[in-house]
Amino acid sequence: MIQFIRSASSRVDAALSYQAPYYASMRMHALLALALSTCAHAVDAVDIQPFGIKPGISIDQLIKxxxxxxxxxxxxxxxTVPTPNSAFEFYTVKASSKQGVCMVRGTGLTIKNDPSGSLTKANFNSLKAALSSKYGTSEDFDFIKGSSIWKDSxxxxxxxxxEDRNLVSFWQPTASNKLPKGYAIMLKVSALSSTDGWISVVYEFPNTEACTDEINLNKGDGL
Incomplete structure (x- = not known):
């Protein structure tokens, strides 16, 4: 698990520390299963080009x-992207001169007037099912902090x-799914207000770490 997605997973881990021992045990067993699977190759690995954007394409190609x-x-x-999805409003791409594209994020349309989250959860589950059908089983987190005051329906x-509640799913390479080594996917719900929210999906590629290092190195240019 890498970069942005690894950071998000760490925040989920921190939130889980407030929960009942069940959640800590669930996370421990999930990580153990992941560790045991790292020595195996994913079966029938799929070619990943989210929204039609190929990993590693150049910045010039993005501009075009x-x-x-x-x-x-x-x-x-x-x-606009080569293969758009109607659930998403716009797309953000991370890229460096040498590594090209290393991350793609789709930002979902705003879901309005949904304080109970019923429509948001339905849309999330629909997207999760579509991703799971292509990439395999996800690691899912759907919980609220025990200390939260926001527990009514x-x-x-x-x-x-x-940030008292999390609804997020992660896909990582395992022996039983179709995600190639070095890739990671995160599907997550976020909120604009007490009634409006959106869903985002993030794809990270094997070159993410090198790409980030290059971008950070170049931040000092011209100083």
Whole structure:
């Protein structure tokens, strides 16, 4: 698990520390299964090109697709992609000069007037099912901190906004799924307010670490 997705998983781990021992045990067994599987190859590994964007393509190719540089170095925004998905409003790509594209993120359409999260959860489960059918079994986390005050049915979105609740799934290479070595995927719910939220999906490629190192090194250029 790498970079952005590894960071997100760490935050989930921290949140789990507030939960009942069941969650800690669940995480321990999941990590043990992952560790035991790292020596095995994924079966029938699939070719990953999220939204039609191939890992490692150059920044020049991104620009030709219509990408515009973000104020955050190394990131580019695309409003259209070769293979769009109607659930997503725009796309963010991370790339460096030498490594090319190393991460793709789809930012979902805003889901409005859903304080209970019923529509958001339904959309999340639909996307999760589509990803699982292609990449295999995910590692899922759906819980709220025991100390949260946002536990009523209509406080669901608010608990997401306050980071008291997590609804997130991770895909990593294992012996039983179809995700190639070095790749990772995260599907996650976020909130804008107590009523509105969105779903994002992040794909990280094997060159993510080298790409990030290059971007960070170049931040000092011209000083």
């Amino acid at each position: 697709m219509g990408a515009t540089p973000s104020t955050n170095p190394g990131f580019y925004r695309l409003n 209509n406080d669901w979105m608010m608990s997401i906004k306050q």
